Amino acid sequence: MRHLIDPTDLSMQELDEIINLALDIIDNREKYADACKGKKLATLFYEPSTRTRLSFTAAMMELGGSVLGFSDAKNSSVSKGETCADTSKVISCFADIIAMRHFEEGAALVAAMNATVPVINAGDGSHSHPTQTLTDLLTIKREIGRFDNITIGFCGDLRFGRTVHSLIKAMSRYKGVKVVLIAPDQLRLPSYMKHEVCEMNNIPYVEVSSMEEVMDQLDVLYMTRVQKERFLDEDEFDRLKDSFILDPAKLKNARPEMRILHPLPRVNEITVEVDADPRAAYFRQVENGKFVRMALILKLLEWAKDDSKTIDLVPKDVIRNEYVCHNKRCISNMENVDSLFRPATDKPGKFRCVYCESKAK
Ligand code: NCD
Numbered sequence: 001m002r003h004l005i006d007p008t009d010l011s012m013q014e015l016d017e018i019i020n021l022a023l024d025i026i027d028n029r030e031k032y033a034d035a036c037k038g039k040k041l042a043t044l045f046y047e048p049s050t051r052t053r054l055s056f057t058a059a060m061m062e063l064g065g066s067v068l069g070f071s072d073a074k075n076s077s078v079s080k081g082e083t084c085a086d087t088s089k090v091i092s093c094f095a096d097i098i099a100m101r102h103f104e105e106g107a108a109l110v111a112a113m114n115a116t117v118p119v120i121n122a123g124d125g126s127h128s129h130p131t132q133t134l135t136d137l138l139t140i141k142r143e144i145g146r147f148d149n150i151t152i153g154f155c156g157d158l159r160f161g162r163t164v165h166s167l168i169k170a171m172s173r174y175k176g177v178k179v180v181l182i183a184p185d186q187l188r189l190p191s192y193m194k195h196e197v198c199e200m201n202n203i204p205y206v207e208v209s210s211m212e213e214v215m216d217q218l219d220v221l222y223m224t225r226v227q228k229e230r231f232l233d234e235d236e237f238d239r240l241k242d243s244f245i246l247d248p249a250k251l252k253n254a255r256p257e258m259r260i261l262h263p264l265p266r267v268n269e270i271t272v273e274v275d276a277d278p279r280a281a282y283f284r285q286v287e288n289g290k291f292v293r294m295a296l297i298l299k300l301l302e303w304a305k306d307d308s309k310t311i312d313l314v315p316k317d318v319i320r321n322e323y324v325c326h327n328k329r330c331i332s333n334m335e336n337v338d339s340l341f342r343p344a345t346d347k348p349g350k351f352r353c354v355y356c357e358s359k360a361k
Helices: 012-027 051-062 084-091 107-114 130-143 162-171 191-201 234-240 272-276 282-303
Strands: 040-045 066-070 097-102 119-124 151-155 178-182 205-208 220-223 259-261 340-343 351-353
Touching (some): 051 119, 084 107, 097 107, 162 191
Parallel strands (some): 040 097, 151 220
Antiparallel strands (some): 340 351
């Protein structure tokens, strides 16, 4: 079975296939109107969502399929204590494909290990959000025209922002990419991302404390909101929430062909005056999300019938039940699942959790 849990589950060729299919869908909408006739998508959302859930729903409807699911875990058997593993076994009996969003890091991986239909990770805690990455890539393709030789600035909550983690992973596979990290000290990119993703892939990165100092170098400015729901201390959130606010004055030195992306929702990190700037691509990005999810659903349903498309969910050198994950929000600390660790590629002798990529305790 083939799933999408991490952006790098897709080979570069498969990624191209999905982007090209999305572009074809944009040009030939009616050609795909019955492509998923008789198929069902289950959307299992344990965390709030507007865009992701509704764009999955719209995507399946535009393909002629139907959608079932829940958008509030309180209304599902989870409130009775059902595990993610059991829920995914059950839903596999009702649906042809599952999109799951969960507050526990690694939840989608556990779902994929137990489901008998393809599982799409629609966001697992602050870990990963691969379908937002597909959305971002399609937007970069349509707005900038290339993936190589791009300088991309990530601004805001780089610690908890799962969209940032997934997009950096995806961009690190292209040539000539440079990453600029713009965040307050408390919200910096996790060190495993800097070492295992940027350094191991020879992606140069710099950490700066203001957008103005780098604005004229950027091809893409990826803005994010401070992730209130991930803070354990509300006062700290209040201190950090307005760290970076993009307004027209800050765009003065930006290149005319630069593009501003944001996964949305926006809180107040971009003033509404910026919306009228032709460089503001975030509402166009939303529509790209629907098209790329249409392409992804089609491809995963096609690959589900092809055994040669199955990939290992767990690395071959996995170490089972020997270590405990450091991360309290990891599914391995919340549900009764095997603890799984792999050797860290950046630090010999260290291990990372397969579910959430945190260190062993
Ligand atoms: C993002 C998410 O859920 O991680 N939203 C989305 O899916 N478009 C970003 C966010 O919530 O800040």
